Amino acid sequence: MMHGMLSILSLLVENRPGVLFKVTHMFRSRNFNITSISVGETSDSNFSRMTITTNGNEKQVNQIAKQLDKMIDVIKVEKLDEHSTIYRELILFKIKISSSEDNRKINDLARAYNGTIHAVRKNSIIVEMTATPEQINAFENLVKPFGILQTARTGMAALLRGNDV
Amino acid sequence: METMSGSAALMRSMEKDGVKQVFGLPGGANLPMYDELFKSNIRHILVRHEQSAAHMADGFGRVSRKPGVCFATSGPGATNILTGLATAQADSAPMVAVTGQVPVKMIGRDAFQESDIIGMSNPVVKYAFQPRKPEEMPLAVQRGFYIAETGRPGPVLIDVPKDVQENKAPMEFPEEFQMRGYHPWMDPDVTGIERAINMLLSSTKPIILAGGGTIISSAFAELQAIAEMLGIPVVTTFKGKGAFPETHPLSMGPIGMHGHAEANKIMIEADCVLAIGTRFSDRSVGTVEDFEKQLKIIHIDVDPAEIGKNQTASVAIVGDVRASLRIMLSLLGKKAKHEDTVWRKHAAEVKSYWRDNLKIHSGEMSAARILRKLREVLPKESIVTTEVGQHQMWASLFFDVIQPGTFFSSTGLGTMGWGFPAAIGAKVAKPDVPVVDIAGDGSFNMTENSLATSVLEDIPVIVFLVNNFTLGMVAQWQRTFYDRRMIGVDQKHCPDYVDLAKSYGAHGTRVQSLDELGSAIKEALSSNVTTVIDIPIDPEEDVLPFVAPGTPLKDMILPS
Ligand SMILES: Cc1ncc(C[n+]2csc(CCOP(=O)(O)OP(=O)(O)O)c2C)c(N)n1
Numbered sequence: 001m002m003h004g005m006l007s008i009l010s011l012l013v014e015n016r017p018g019v020l021f022k023v024t025h026m027f028r029s030r031n032f033n034i035t036s037i038s039v040g041e042t043s044d045s046n047f048s049r050m051t052i053t054t055n056g057n058e059k060q061v062n063q064i065a066k067q068l069d070k071m072i073d074v075i076k077v078e079k080l081d082e083h084s085t086i087y088r089e090l091i092l093f094k095i096k097i098s099s100s101e102d103n104r105k106i107n108d109l110a111r112a113y114n115g116t117i118h119a120v121r122k123n124s125i126i127v128e129m130t131a132t133p134e135q136i137n138a139f140e141n142l143v144k145p146f147g148i149l150q151t152a153r154t155g156m157a158a159l160l161r162g163n164d165v
Numbered sequence: 166m167e168t169m170s171g172s173a174a175l176m177r178s179m180e181k182d183g184v185k186q187v188f189g190l191p192g193g194a195n196l197p198m199y200d201e202l203f204k205s206n207i208r209h210i211l212v213r214h215e216q217s218a219a220h221m222a223d224g225f226g227r228v229s230r231k232p233g234v235c236f237a238t239s240g241p242g243a244t245n246i247l248t249g250l251a252t253a254q255a256d257s258a259p260m261v262a263v264t265g266q267v268p269v270k271m272i273g274r275d276a277f278q279e280s281d282i283i284g285m286s287n288p289v290v291k292y293a294f295q296p297r298k299p300e301e302m303p304l305a306v307q308r309g310f311y312i313a314e315t316g317r318p319g320p321v322l323i324d325v326p327k328d329v330q331e332n333k334a335p336m337e338f339p340e341e342f343q344m345r346g347y348h349p350w351m352d353p354d355v356t357g358i359e360r361a362i363n364m365l366l367s368s369t370k371p372i373i374l375a376g377g378g379t380i381i382s383s384a385f386a387e388l389q390a391i392a393e394m395l396g397i398p399v400v401t402t403f404k405g406k407g408a409f410p411e412t413h414p415l416s417m418g419p420i421g422m423h424g425h426a427e428a429n430k431i432m433i434e435a436d437c438v439l440a441i442g443t444r445f446s447d448r449s450v451g452t453v454e455d456f457e458k459q460l461k462i463i464h465i466d467v468d469p470a471e472i473g474k475n476q477t478a479s480v481a482i483v484g485d486v487r488a489s490l491r492i493m494l495s496l497l498g499k500k501a502k503h504e505d506t507v508w509r510k511h512a513a514e515v516k517s518y519w520r521d522n523l524k525i526h527s528g529e530m531s532a533a534r535i536l537r538k539l540r541e542v543l544p545k546e547s548i549v550t551t552e553v554g555q556h557q558m559w560a561s562l563f564f565d566v567i568q569p570g571t572f573f574s575s576t577g578l579g580t581m582g583w584g585f586p587a588a589i590g591a592k593v594a595k596p597d598v599p600v601v602d603i604a605g606d607g608s609f610n611m612t613e614n615s616l617a618t619s620v621l622e623d624i625p626v627i628v629f630l631v632n633n634f635t636l637g638m639v640a641q642w643q644r645t646f647y648d649r650r651m652i653g654v655d656q657k658h659c660p661d662y663v664d665l666a667k668s669y670g671a672h673g674t675r676v677q678s679l680d681e682l683g684s685a686i687k688e689a690l691s692s693n694v695t696t697v698i699d700i701p702i703d704p705e706e707d708v709l710p711f712v713a714p715g716t717p718l719k720d721m722i723l724p725s
Contacts, residue, residue, distance in 0.1 A: 063473065066470040067470050072346050072347045073346055
């Protein structure tokens with residue numbers, strides 16, 4: 001959810017064992033909270049990018065950013081502001097279907113939200129969606145009446161628009 | 166490229182870094198290191214408990230400002246140094262701890278004496294390394310020392326699996342190395358310093374608050390020059406005690422929970438504070454909200470994460486304290502001076518009032534009197550460490566540091582048992598000056614077995630044992646806040662400290678009067694053996710003034 005006090009931090013870190021532990025541990029030991037996190041190697045395998053969303057007021061988020069910046073394995077910390085950022089989450093929904101009518105309706109909704117249909121079975125269907133958290137939440141509300149059997153949701157991945165590296 | 170074992174590379178790198186001695190205790194997992202130590206020119210100082218090795222390294226590091234080194238084996242040896250790492254971290258002391266670890270292929274299998282010391286120590290070290298191949302050793306050691314010593318100093322752990330110690334590889338010892346994510350210094354921002362100067366000059370009741378960072382960066386001369394040029398009274402945090410000569414007319418002493426009455430009084434009247442190298446600990450400023458509401462804060466610190474962490478500054482300057490103060494001095498140059506202001510006179514009056522009128526315990530052997538006696542007899546260049554408790558706070562109140570940078574205490578973590586081993590480490594760093602540990606009986610109990618190290622390794626220090634036969638500070642809180650429900654504080658079943666000292670081959674003496682105390686200190690100063698001076702005092706003596714936890718400085722409790 002992007003409303004309220006959620007902030008996005010983008011970290012370029014050394015791609016080494018233990019770095020994720022140190023970063024998440026810093027949040028715990030400094031009494032901050034992580035709402036979502038996603039990590040992956042960058043095109044340069046020396047580095048990973050972590051995208052962390054956290055709640056907290058501006059002062060707290062500034063403090064988090066400074067503590068992260070101080071960590072030796074953290075190369076760069078950016079506070080991303082929603083408006084100049086592309087941010088996406090991936091979610092898989094397993095949705096109950098009771099009729100072919102359900103199937104058709106879910107297909108239509110998925111198409112409207114740029115989702116992809118997978119694993120169509122007699123009683124269930126899996127929809128994959130890569131979207132902003134708001135879009136995902138909106139889709140979720142629409143398919144809720146059919147019965148959501150399971151979801152698997154990644155953390156957010158985010159990059160600032162523009163030319164900087 | 167020379168081929169050698171990981172342990173040999175460790176010694177070679179340490180020698181390159183100028184390491185002359187390590188404090189430690191061997192075990193199965195660090196034997197290869199010890200075997201190389203045997204062959205090297207580095208002195209080994211054997212401890213009786215690894216915690217003391219860490220505290221000795223810490224004491225050495227605070228005095229020499231070069232990382233002290235301690236060695237411990239894997240598992241229990243490594244876990245025993247955790248308190249030492251945390252203590253050094255809390256007080257930004259440079260230190261390198263080298264632990265043994267089970268061989269790489271055994272890691273994660275709960276092998277004998279395996280512990281995940283990297284995981285356990287993460288929150289209490291500045292950085293930790295675990296080289297997995299021998300050829301990684303030189304860089305790990307070089308980086309480790311560099312990290313420990315630069316910027317805001319701190320403890321570094323190097324955990325070395327046994328096979329990495331043993332196996333040989335061609336070794337490279339690069340003179341230069343890159344660390345992408347480490348930026349220990351920033352150049353202080355000159356416009357910020359200009360703003361700070363204007364703010365100071367336009368305030369009518371300015372004050373300087375010097376923290377531990379002032380001591381770490383040795384900015385003594387710069388601090389004194391600025392204070393004198395502007396005629397601004399100086400208070401310190403407890404960690405900053407002695408950053409400014411406490412016998413100087415502008416010195417008001419430490420503020421805080423057990424600050425000097427005059428320091429707390431003047432602090433709460435000030436309208437602008439130049440805060441130097443301090444994190445505004447709760448022990449220093451009381452309740453945070455009250456503090457920042459009342460005055461404008463100029464904050465200088467080498468660590469950007471300290472800016473705005475506990476207090477909001479009006480002007481923040483990130484940079485080395487000494488470099489920043491030097492710029493400030495050069496910009497101040499010909500600017501207006503405060504000199505004989507009403508405020509300065511007022512501060513002097515507040516100080517002399519409280520120095521003359523603060524009630525102290527009536528007995529001859531009151532804490533105030535014995536500490537003043539120590540000050541009177543001790544040469545000004547002597548180094549003093551303390552343990553943790555009432556004696557520590559009495560030292561804060563009644564022992565004036567004359568020569569800046571000669572007073573050290575566990576102020577951040579508050580580790581009982583720190584002072585004595587730290588004194589031994591300090592003496593190794595500065596063998597030519599007297600070193601005294603101001604101790605409480607409870608604290609001394611925790612690491613008194615370091616007497617063996619002190620005697621056998623010929624590192625003589627003085628233990629000034631303020632003996633109240635109780636865990637005094639806890640007892641004081643129980644008397645004050647728990648309606649005298651005294652539990653867990655009685656130390657009656659303690660050893661006879663004179664006999665204890667003697668049984669280790671040290672000197673032990675007990676004194677009952679100030680005259681005896683004076684002679685005992687003089688004798689200890691001229692002796693070349695560690696001396697424990699047991700000074701029995703009244704178990705009911707309290708430390709006052711006192712600012713209760715969670716209250717603002719203005720609610721200071723004074724002796725009645
Ligand atoms: C390792 C450790 N355990 C417990 C404490 C809590 N504590 C703080 S002061 C104190 C009493 C210290 O007693 P002593 O060393 O005799 O000094 P005194 O207060 O009597 O001068 C205790 C138990 C501590 N600071 N450190």
